[in-house]
Amino acid sequence: MGLRKLVDKIKPTFSEGGKLSFLASTFDAFETFLYVPNTTTKSGAHIRDCNDMKRTMSVVILALLPAFFFGCYWAGAQVDLTGFTAGWYGFVRILPMVAVSYIVGLGIEFAYAQIRKEEVNEGYLVTGLLIPMIMPISTPLWMVALGVAFAVIFGKEVFGGTGMNIFNPALTARVFVFFAFTPQMSGEKVWYSDWTMMGVTAEGIDAATGATALEQLSTTGEMKWSAMDAFLGFIPGSFGETSTLCILIGAAILLFTKVASWRTMFSVFAGGLALGYLFQWCGPEEWRNIPAYYHILVGGFALGAVFMATDPVTSAQTNTGKYIVGFMTGALAVLVRVVNPAYPEGMMLAILFMNALAPTIDYFVVEANIKRRKKLIKK
Amino acid sequence: MSKIIKLRKGLDIKLRGEAAQQLVEVPMAQEYAVSPLDYDGVTPKMLVKVGEQVKAGTPLFFDKNNERILFCAPVSGTVSAVNRGEKRKILNVTITSDGQLTSEEFATPDLQKVSREEVIEMLLKSGLWTMIQQRPYGIIANPSDNPKAIFVSAFDSAPLAPDFNFVLKGEQKSLQKGFEVLSKLTDGGVHLSVRANAEGEMSALNGVELHTFKGKHPVGNVGVQIHHIDPMAKGDIAWTVNIQDVAIIGRLFMTGKVDMHKVIALTGSEVENPQYYKVISGAPVASIVKGNIKVQKEGDTVRYISGNVLTGANVGEHGFLTAKAHQITVIPEGDKYEMLGWAMPRFKKFSVSRSYFSWLCPSKKYRLDTNLNGGPRAFVVTGLFEEYLPMDIYPMYLFKAMIAKDIDKMENLGIYEIVEEDVALCEFVDPSKTEIQKLVRESINLMIKEC
Numbered sequence: 001m002g003l004r005k006l007v008d009k010i011k012p013t014f015s016e017g018g019k020l021s022f023l024a025s026t027f028d029a030f031e032t033f034l035y036v037p038n039t040t041t042k043s044g045a046h047i048r049d050c051n052d053m054k055r056t057m058s059v060v061i062l063a064l065l066p067a068f069f070f071g072c073y074w075a076g077a078q079v080d081l082t083g084f085t086a087g088w089y090g091f092v093r094i095l096p097m098v099a100v101s102y103i104v105g106l107g108i109e110f111a112y113a114q115i116r117k118e119e120v121n122e123g124y125l126v127t128g129l130l131i132p133m134i135m136p137i138s139t140p141l142w143m144v145a146l147g148v149a150f151a152v153i154f155g156k157e158v159f160g161g162t163g164m165n166i167f168n169p170a171l172t173a174r175v176f177v178f179f180a181f182t183p184q185m186s187g188e189k190v191w192y193s194d195w196t197m198m199g200v201t202a203e204g205i206d207a208a209t210g211a212t213a214l215e216q217l218s219t220t221g222e223m224k225w226s227a228m229d230a231f232l233g234f235i236p237g238s239f240g241e242t243s244t245l246c247i248l249i250g251a252a253i254l255l256f257t258k259v260a261s262w263r264t265m266f267s268v269f270a271g272g273l274a275l276g277y278l279f280q281w282c283g284p285e286e287w288r289n290i291p292a293y294y295h296i297l298v299g300g301f302a303l304g305a306v307f308m309a310t311d312p313v314t315s316a317q318t319n320t321g322k323y324i325v326g327f328m329t330g331a332l333a334v335l336v337r338v339v340n341p342a343y344p345e346g347m348m349l350a351i352l353f354m355n356a357l358a359p360t361i362d363y364f365v366v367e368a369n370i371k372r373r374k375k376l377i378k379k
Numbered sequence: 380m381s382k383i384i385k386l387r388k389g390l391d392i393k394l395r396g397e398a399a400q401q402l403v404e405v406p407m408a409q410e411y412a413v414s415p416l417d418y419d420g421v422t423p424k425m426l427v428k429v430g431e432q433v434k435a436g437t438p439l440f441f442d443k444n445n446e447r448i449l450f451c452a453p454v455s456g457t458v459s460a461v462n463r464g465e466k467r468k469i470l471n472v473t474i475t476s477d478g479q480l481t482s483e484e485f486a487t488p489d490l491q492k493v494s495r496e497e498v499i500e501m502l503l504k505s506g507l508w509t510m511i512q513q514r515p516y517g518i519i520a521n522p523s524d525n526p527k528a529i530f531v532s533a534f535d536s537a538p539l540a541p542d543f544n545f546v547l548k549g550e551q552k553s554l555q556k557g558f559e560v561l562s563k564l565t566d567g568g569v570h571l572s573v574r575a576n577a578e579g580e581m582s583a584l585n586g587v588e589l590h591t592f593k594g595k596h597p598v599g600n601v602g603v604q605i606h607h608i609d610p611m612a613k614g615d616i617a618w619t620v621n622i623q624d625v626a627i628i629g630r631l632f633m634t635g636k637v638d639m640h641k642v643i644a645l646t647g648s649e650v651e652n653p654q655y656y657k658v659i660s661g662a663p664v665a666s667i668v669k670g671n672i673k674v675q676k677e678g679d680t681v682r683y684i685s686g687n688v689l690t691g692a693n694v695g696e697h698g699f700l701t702a703k704a705h706q707i708t709v710i711p712e713g714d715k716y717e718m719l720g721w722a723m724p725r726f727k728k729f730s731v732s733r734s735y736f737s738w739l740c741p742s743k744k745y746r747l748d749t750n751l752n753g754g755p756r757a758f759v760v761t762g763l764f765e766e767y768l769p770m771d772i773y774p775m776y777l778f779k780a781m782i783a784k785d786i787d788k789m790e791n792l793g794i795y796e797i798v799e800e801d802v803a804l805c806e807f808v809d810p811s812k813t814e815i816q817k818l819v820r821e822s823i824n825l826m827i828k829e830c
Contacts, residue, residue: 004716032754036720040713040749044816045689045807050728052753052810054721059734119754163757257733261762312761317775366776370791376612
């Protein structure tokens with residue numbers, strides 16, 4: 001227990017009255033990471049479930065890892081590397097973005113926790129990993145930093161911090177970067193790593209680049225990859241969004257542990273498929289020959305459905321609301337993809353729009369409960 | 380037989396230290412205590428001084444908010460102390476027992492002829508009125524109200540709770556009498572809820588409307604039962620009485636004497652021989668647990684809870700049995716650091732979350748300590764509380780209204796239907812470690828003040 005002694009020894013420095021007391025929240029975050037505190041129950045139930053926020057968030061991070069590691073491999077494989085080299089190349093390539101995301105995001109979170117004299121919430125540990133995964137791999141780091149800062153400050157902290165925000169923070173970062181820097185964030189090159197190292201050459205990168213599957217579909221009505229390629233993830237796209245298979249492995253973890261709501265998740269897929277079939281039947285010409293399930297395989301649909309539409313804070317909070325919001329998210333994503341030719345990715349906007357609408361839908365669900373209760377009075 | 384009301388939601392937390400069905404009679408203790416803190420919303424005013432002689436049923440203090448409500452001595456003897464805390468708040472009144480158990484004498488009325496007012500008067504004078512609780516709010520009933528009905532739960536579903544069929548063995552006559560008394564207090568009838576397949580002799584009682592419930596905790600909570608029998612609307616008043624207290628009331632009307640004997644279960648993982656004890660209300664915890672606690676490792680301590688692990692009071696080794704408790708639970712304190720605990724498999728801890736492994740062995744009994752297992756956070760997870768509150772209520776919305784002190788919303792979202800014990804499981808499972816029971820009581824106090 002040498003470590004425990006060390007922590008106890010330096011603790012007073014960071015506590016009220018200590019020299020570094022302005023870092024109290026930060027110290028607490030690291031201390032509680034190392035040790036579950038010795039706090040006992042003071043009021044109410046004397047025993048407590050051993051589940052806490054750290055565990056819950058760890059499960060989400062675990063669920064993200066398959067898609068993350070596939071992203072690493074694919075980032076290398078896209079520029080003609082193979083096997084372990086490809087994975088290592090991708091990992092090295094994405095690492096700065098992950099680091100920037102965590103350092104900027106957690107830095108702001110720690111500062112706000114200190115100002116509010118609260119413990120640091122674990123929510124950003126998930127957001128921080130999610131943000132690099134929904135960005136194109138060649139997004140400049142300063143853009144990531146700006147997006148993260150915007151998302152954490154204006155997407156979360158101004159509302160009162162974790163648990164109070166209206167919009168999914170990761171998507172807030174993504175939408176900020178997309179609309180602030182549209183030219184840099186679209187086109188063909190941004191989806192491919194631009195680092196020449198480990199044998200990757202500029203010519204090689206140029207030869208590999210091409211439009212995303214979604215862009216091909218929306219312009220030509222077909223894509224050059226098979227559905228199986230798209231399912232496994234061998235298509236261009238944001239870093240962690242391409243492999244539907246890996247995302248579904250994550251989904252299985254989230255559903256089994258009940259960390260994510262199956263109601264939301266299944267409803268998103270159902271909504272997407274329903275509108276996909278509708279457009280297959282009576283949509284614009286170029287979309288009629290595209291099977292509805294393609295929508296799930298390409299773009300950010302699966303990643304959004306599994307990891308972002310299910311965000312418990314920004315999604316609906318009532319069970320009935322979850323079905324409605326989920327279905328509308330999926331349907332809206334496909335609607336944007338099909339009907340809006342200027343911007344083929346609908347998932348991001350669909351989720352954010354439904355984030356805004358979710359409290360209203362919940363309001364009506366809860367209102368129905370209130371009406372049932374008021375009926376008792378008249379009896 | 381009425382149809383069985385099945386509740387799907389809830390949770391039975393399986394703990395070690397269930398009481399064996401054997402009864403031990405405890406010799407009279409030196410000292411007994413009556414505490415106003417065992418009741419919510421009571422402002423005590425003393426009626427006796429230290430050194431005065433009292434009998435069982437002699438008033439010790441009354442409630443300033445309702446002067447008719449008297450709190451009486453459980454035993455005969457001498458008032459030994461009025462213990463006060465901060466701002467001279469009365470913590471409890473202790474009585475040194477003379478070992479005689481003499482009681483104030485009351486005339487035993489013929490329940491067929493006597494009026495409702497006379498019954499109420501007798502309950503008030505004997506101090507037994509304090510056993511009658513009011514919904515909404517879970518406070519002592521106001522004797523000038525006329526409740527829509529009286530509800531009694533014949534079973535307790537909380538962790539390690541006593542089996543009332545065993546506790547009340549041989550008390551059938553007192554129970555029957557008690558229910559006759561309760562019937563006098565309301566025009567709306569007396570509802571008795573029993574557990575399916577564990578009805579015991581309860582279903583043989585006359586003059587009650589019998590309901591059968593099936594399900595997990597909190598199915599035994601009278602508030603949950605009211606919700607499924609005849610839910611509380613705004614303006615409704617219902618009364619509730621604990622089943623063992625019904626027997627005590629019955630004894631008063633049979634013998635004219637205040638006899639505060641009751642049977643409690645001594646439970647919990649740290650008890651050597653968990654079993655039942657016949658004691659007198661207000662008995663010192665030490666007189667019951669003495670010599671029956673497992674030897675602890677150096678540096679380890681235990682917590683003495685008057686009541687169950689979800690709703691009981693931490694009274695300490697030198698505390699007294701609280702008025703509403705029918706069990707004492709002794710569990711280990713969890714004041715220990717746990718390295719990287721949140722990342723560990725934690726096979727010895729319990730969680731409803733499948734991110735741990737409790738779901739693999741559903742019948743395993745746990746030795747759980749009092750560690751909070753985390754730090755307080757904002758509400759993040761949704762849809763969890765709903766699984767542990769078997770009522771048509773949106774708990775998260777209700778709790779948020781409580782935090783915001785929004786009285787209209789609290790009212791609309793169902794505050795009249797719940798008291799602390801009904802949301803205890805929500806508090807137990809909450810990964811954000813919110814003090815929900817405290818929040819509920821503070822909100823109820825706010826409602827009482829404002830409405």
